[in-house]
Amino acid sequence: MQVSSSKDKNPVIGDMSFYGVIQEIWELNYNTFNVPVFKCDWVQNSGGVRIDELGYTLVDLNRVGHKSDSFILASQAKQVFYVEDPSDVRWSVVLTPPQRDFEDRYNDDELGDTILRCEGIPNDMPDVYLNNDLDENVSTYVRSDCEGTWIPT
Numbered sequence: 001m002q003v004s005s006s007k008d009k010n011p012v013i014g015d016m017s018f019y020g021v022i023q024e025i026w027e028l029n030y031n032t033f034n035v036p037v038f039k040c041d042w043v044q045n046s047g048g049v050r051i052d053e054l055g056y057t058l059v060d061l062n063r064v065g066h067k068s069d070s071f072i073l074a075s076q077a078k079q080v081f082y083v084e085d086p087s088d089v090r091w092s093v094v095l096t097p098p099q100r101d102f103e104d105r106y107n108d109d110e111l112g113d114t115i116l117r118c119e120g121i122p123n124d125m126p127d128v129y130l131n132n133d134l135d136e137n138v139s140t141y142v143r144s145d146c147e148g149t150w151i152p153t
Contacts, residue, residue, distance in 0.1 A: 018066070019043045019059045019080070019094060026071075036074040042066040050091075057094040058085060 020040035028035040043049055044065030050058050061082065082092035 016045070017049075017057075018045070019049060019057075021061065022077075023070075025074075037071050038074055038077055039070050040072065042070065058091040059094055060090055061092055062090070 020042040022038045022040050024039040026037045026039065028037060041061075041064050043059045043061060044063045046065075048060045048063035048065065052058055059082065078096070080094050080096050083095055085091040085093055
């Protein structure tokens, strides 16, 4: 929920993303447990973040804002990385790495198998129909000046 001030009578429920760069990592020690916190330089939401015509989020990392609220809990952060926009060096494209999902499958062995699954990559490859019968009358893009290697599957 986003609230603009303590007197705000109409809070708006919605997601608001903040983009920044971690400057320091602190670990608060409370004797029985530790809490990691990140000190970040945040990008201004007004004027420092925009979405281009292709739907990519662009940030201007030189427009630092939210200076009075620079700390977050490590559990509140999500990893992104920034790639310089080739059409305008002031802007960086926000990219998210594939989220990894660890799935334990226990077989008859003692340790079991841990399978790493990445979002966006298919878990099972679809069957591919290969037509190896080449017709002499149809032009193909196969080299005939060298011998290929067939690998049995």
